[in-house]
Amino acid sequence: MQKDLENLINLLASKSINYYDFITKAKHINEINSLIEVKSFTMWQTLGLPIIKLDNGKVTLKTRETSIDEAIFCVVDIETSGGIKDGQIIEIGAVKFQNGKILDKFQSFAKAKSIPENIVELTGITLDDLKDAPALSSVIEKFKIFLSDSVFVAHNAKFDYNFISITSKNLGLGPLLNRAICTINLARRTISAEKYGLSSLKELLGINNAHHRALNDAISACEILKVCLKNLPWNVQSVEDLIEFSKNAKTVKIITPKG
Known part of the structure; x- marks a missing residue:
């Protein structure tokens, strides 16, 4: 996994970030841009990343909010x-x-x-x-x-x-x-x-x-x-x-x- 991709996932795992910031960072990751449309959360999820957009418009991972009992x-x-x-x-x-x-x-x-x-x-x-x-x-x-x-x-x-x-x-x-x-x-x-x-x-x-x-x-x-x-x-x-x-x-x- 490219370091930029790893850093982005670690960032999303630690906090929610602005949608614009997420798209900006994601567009600089060649490994991902060659595979998916970075604006499509469904495509990210197809690769296994549990990414979600919150009601306030920010982006994070649902694993931050999922309890251990609820998790699969x-x-x-x-x-x-x-x-x-x-x-x-x-x-x-x-x-x-x-x-x-x-x-x-x-x-x-x-x-x-x-x-x-x-x-x-x-x-x-x-x-x-x-x-x-x-x-x-x-x-x-x-x-x-x-x-x-x-x-x-x-x-x-x-x-x-x-x-x-x-x-x-x-x-x-x-x-x-x-x-x-x-x-x-x-x-x-x-x-x-x-x-x-x-x-x-x-x-x-x-x-x-x-x-x-x-x-x-x-x-x-x-x-x-x-x-x-x-x-x-x-x-x-x-x-x-x-x-x-x-x-x-x-x-x-x-x-x-x-x-």
């Missing part, structure tokens, strides 16, 4: 055939979550030409599993419709978010602009544990399902999110409060077992 979180996990430079997404799993309940699920393989043996061993996904899978472009397009402008959540969110965003951009579908939360960061501030990897937290919290498959891992991350949200301090009320808390609040004291 999309908890995501991907399996890939390698890194972003030498691999591709081969499976996406996601669950939409609101106020303690799962609203909907998304799961799809994506066609690939090859899968390294170590990835087959790790995930159990083979080329035979992908033989009838839809093209990656179709999977990303359908996933983005499912995601909409909900809050993107993942365990190690930077990896999943950036991989999907770069893939989407390379396919001509535009980057992701959704607000995002990492459950590793959030867990470090709400759950006392020795390790914060997905398998470690699953064991600590008694979450039992298969590991290294996208939908199962998304469901596991959703269960971790539930625990994190129950442990929030009272002053974390809105989605933007939650994002800020997940990044900058003090981490909890780690309890090391004796013996």
Whole structure:
């Protein structure tokens, strides 16, 4: 994401700004101008940014005003055939979550030409599993419709978010602009544990399902999110409060077992 775009989104996440100022700043962001008409809030929302115009004419993000209980979180996990430079997404799993309940699920393989043996061993996904899978472009397009402008959540969110965003951009579908939360960061501030990897937290919290498959891992991350949200301090009320808390609040004291 270009620095100017990142700065604009951070500004909107912190306060409302004049419509004219928003348009002026947005028009200087080439990455966005080449994709959408910056005056169209619907187009921004299609890219995942929950932008709104207030009754006073100012522009902001609805996540500033949306309570955590009202928010829709999309908890995501991907399996890939390698890194972003030498691999591709081969499976996406996601669950939409609101106020303690799962609203909907998304799961799809994506066609690939090859899968390294170590990835087959790790995930159990083979080329035979992908033989009838839809093209990656179709999977990303359908996933983005499912995601909409909900809050993107993942365990190690930077990896999943950036991989999907770069893939989407390379396919001509535009980057992701959704607000995002990492459950590793959030867990470090709400759950006392020795390790914060997905398998470690699953064991600590008694979450039992298969590991290294996208939908199962998304469901596991959703269960971790539930625990994190129950442990929030009272002053974390809105989605933007939650994002800020997940990044900058003090981490909890780690309890090391004796013996």
